[in-house]
Amino acid sequence: MASLRLGDTAPDFEQDSSEGPIRFHQWLGDSWGVLFSHPADFTPVCTTELGLTAKLKDEFARRNVKVIALSVDPVDSHRKWIGDINTTQNTVVNFPILADADRKVSELYDLIHPNASTTATVRSLFVIDPQKKIRLTITYPASTGRNFDEILRVIDSLQLTEYHSVATPGNWKDGDDVVIVPSLQDPEVIRQKFPKGYRAVTSYLRLTPQPNKA
Ligand code: BEZ
Numbered sequence: 001m002a003s004l005r006l007g008d009t010a011p012d013f014e015q016d017s018s019e020g021p022i023r024f025h026q027w028l029g030d031s032w033g034v035l036f037s038h039p040a041d042f043t044p045v046c047t048t049e050l051g052l053t054a055k056l057k058d059e060f061a062r063r064n065v066k067v068i069a070l071s072v073d074p075v076d077s078h079r080k081w082i083g084d085i086n087t088t089q090n091t092v093v094n095f096p097i098l099a100d101a102d103r104k105v106s107e108l109y110d111l112i113h114p115n116a117s118t119t120a121t122v123r124s125l126f127v128i129d130p131q132k133k134i135r136l137t138i139t140y141p142a143s144t145g146r147n148f149d150e151i152l153r154v155i156d157s158l159q160l161t162e163y164h165s166v167a168t169p170g171n172w173k174d175g176d177d178v179v180i181v182p183s184l185q186d187p188e189v190i191r192q193k194f195p196k197g198y199r200a201v202t203s204y205l206r207l208t209p210q211p212n213k214a
Pocket of ligand 1: 040045046142
């Protein structure tokens, strides 16, 4: 399978998980989704990442995002490891971990990069929208844990674009001004969409207060 690209449909699959068999598209339903892979169970960086993800349960729920992890370890290994994560990270893992022992999903999502490792999945992450389109792909090396605050920040940006026709500037943080998308040119539509007004720094850089903030 060639690498998945932004805008591609996230491949559907059926696979076993720590919470039983999952049909991916059906499991996603109308939610946004985050699918992320990690190299292996019982490894240190992965333990912290899955603990962090569990602690962000309310943040993902508030954004209508379902989260699912994956490695090529079997279900019984996942279940034992979840006990370790809960104890050491002081949380309760509240999302499924796909048990991709037959590498079905790893092949569909190109998660094994043979020049990095022939056996373990890389640290990839996909954000998937409710139409099942891939909206973000990132791949980190095994030794670098991902920044889950950044994942939430990107989801916020994607949802602002999707629902409010704005883009987010470099280093944007929640609450900062945002950018009216260049495709929006009709002054009447702009006036209706952005009642707080906007500031044109140039004809193409138009800043407006974040629309979903009071
Ligand atoms: C890990 O925790 O997954 C890991 C840590 C160092 C190197 C490779 C993997």
